[in-house]
Amino acid sequence: MFPSRRSFLALTGGAAATAAIYGFSAAPAWAEPRFPRNPFTLGVASGDPAPDGVVLWTRLAPEPQAADGLGGMPPYQVQVVWQVATDPDFRAVVKAGTETAAPELAHSVHVEVAGLNPSSDYWFRFRVGSEESPAGHTRTAPAPGSDPGKITFGLASCQSWAGGRYAAYRTMAQEDLDLVVHVGDYTYEGRNHETLADFRNNHAKYKSSPDLQAAHARFPFVVTFDDHEVENNWAGGVSQPDNEASNEPQRFLQLRANAFQAYYEHLPLRRPQRPTGPDMVLYRALDYGSLAKFHVLDTRQYRSDQLTENFPGGPQHPDVYDPSRTLMGDAQEQWLFNGLSSSTARWNVIAQQTMMAQYDYDPTETLSVNHDQWDGYVVSRNRLTNFINQQNPANPVILSGDWHAAFVNDVLLDHSDPASKVVTTEFVGTSISSGCGWAQAIKDGLPANPHTRYINPDKRGWTRCTVTADEFRSDYIIVPSAADTTSPAAVDASFVVRNGRPGAVRV
Ligand SMILES: [Fe+2]
Structure with a gap:
């Protein structure tokens, strides 16, 4: 009582x-x-x-x-x-x-x-x-060092209010999950959103969905933001110049502070994540006994600015190899490497925002990539893949969102060489509701990406991940209509990564 x-x-x-x-x-x-x-x-x-x-x-x-x-x-x-x-x-x-x-x-x-x-x-x-x-x-999570036998979690991202709400969450809330990992675009900024009241009321609008509320009331969430919680394609302290409110750097930092505060206010985050002005420490790790360690990244706040805005792809900019460029920032990158080195977990789950594997949108000889994703920060990707190759942390698995399309990718040590070895596996979840107007470009590019095992840019949904000592399994769950909240869920495809063997296997 x-x-x-x-x-x-x-x-x-x-x-x-x-x-x-x-x-x-x-x-x-x-x-x-x-x-x-x-x-x-x-x-x-x-x-x-x-x-x-x-x-x-x-x-x-x-x-x-x-x-x-x-x-x-x-x-x-x-x-x-x-x-x-x-x-x-x-x-x-x-x-x-x-x-x-x-x-x-x-x-x-x-x-x-x-x-x-x-x-x-x-x-x-x-x-x-x-x-x-x-x-x-x-x-709660398993006791330190204990083996829970199995954990099951949902991967979610990109829940545009305009895209329909929220058949995916309704179907998720019917399951028995240990947690939900949300890798960003929890809200989409309104046009010229700038004040704290703007961002607060936008979060309140999203939270009015009974299906989103149901998922939150059913499972603990582990969240990290991507770009749209602040502004499309922001990078560090740099605004994308499509918002007149944020062309001036100081004004953008104030906008970022407002967005961070509203994000914190509306999500179940701990005290270390409470923002201080325009700064917020969102990267952190969570342990699930001896079975899994979640390394949750923030690839927006510390990144170098994008080299081009070509969409969905464009010719690879030579500076993607510039060693002074970064996607995570030096401190976070070192924190991740230390966390991977010291981890004793069977699976090291790296939950982050944008697609890590290369994706070439041009089926001819020319390479056409998206510079907002890890393809625009090849030097950062290579530092991570080299670290994994040399230090051999146990079973790294990459979780991604951002692109409103489902992918399963084998991440290569060096994507400039298609014969390079597979060092880790990436599961890119489709969006909860956000549309994919570039679906045809993804389909057209597929033949140029033999390391990509699966795509589905046409359907909205979420991904159910089941982790045991032997395998990491991802079931790609889709809903026929993102707007029809009575839509039934269906599994479109399932892939596993087997213990000790990077690379996806369809089941
Ligand atoms: Fe998105």
Whole structure:
């Protein structure tokens, strides 16, 4: 049960005194806050599982599209009560507490719960005043060094609101997954979005989807952003010049700070991921016992600017080999190499944004590549493939998104030599909902890419990954219509990587 009304009131005293000014009920200072409607309009979520806990998330927003970006909340702190139970009826509450929801963070709540058991199911909920949130379900990670036998997770990316919402999430929420890995384009920026209120209300719009809320309420998410959470094809401190609000560098950094803050406010991220101005440390690792280590990358914030904007491909720019260029930034790259070197996990899952393997869009002799992807940063790709080849970390597997099309790629040590050895395998998930207007160009280029084992640029969906000691399996799940939320799911193709043998095998 939730704390008694008496003990709850003790936590909220004083806050309501100015409530009447902001349309809340006039009430004595000791009263609990009252809302025009249930403030949990954006649902609940959990994320970044550890063996002993997760982060729980919600945001109070009785009016999620309020013009000031504050969700219809007053400009003062509110105490939110939370509970974690081992059963969906909350008969066995094992953890509970209160967390401050502050206007500086749009009354979002990030509760880092510890002291839970590994590999265990939990249910959680929030309460503020007399209002209760829907219940969420989550699952902790396996104990350090233990072998869970199997983990299953969903790979998601690119969920354009305009593309339809969200048959893919509806079908995902029906499964039994340990976690969901989201590799970016969680939101798409609106035209000339610039202010914090712009970005907050855009997130609130996406979060209004019952199917997205259902997935968040069912599984813990591990998220990283790509470009559209900020602006199309941004690179480090450089804006793509299609947004008049961000042509000036200082103005772009302020836009980036606003976008980062809204991203943090709307997702189940831990304290180290809270942004400081235009900076946010999003790369991090998560361990799933002895079976898997997830290395989650940020390939946007520290990258060199794109060499060309040719789309979907163009002639390879000679500077893709310039050693001063970087996709991850030196610090993150060294962190990744250290993490791979020290990992004792059977599988090293590298969850990141853009396609790593080369893809040639020109079926003739000419090489035509996309410079926003790793093809525009060949020097970075070669540093990673050489590291894998020389240091031999256990079973690296690459997860990617961004391109609104499904691919299975064998990543070569050196893509300039088609006979080069396969060092790792890449699973590129299709989009949840974003369209692929360049599908024909992908199909036309396929004969020039013998290392590409599978493409499907025509369908939206998600990818189910099942990991055991013997193999890493990816099932490419598609939905007939991204907009029809009753669409049934179908498996379009399945591939495995076998332990110790890089390269995809169709099953
Ligand atoms: Fe996208």
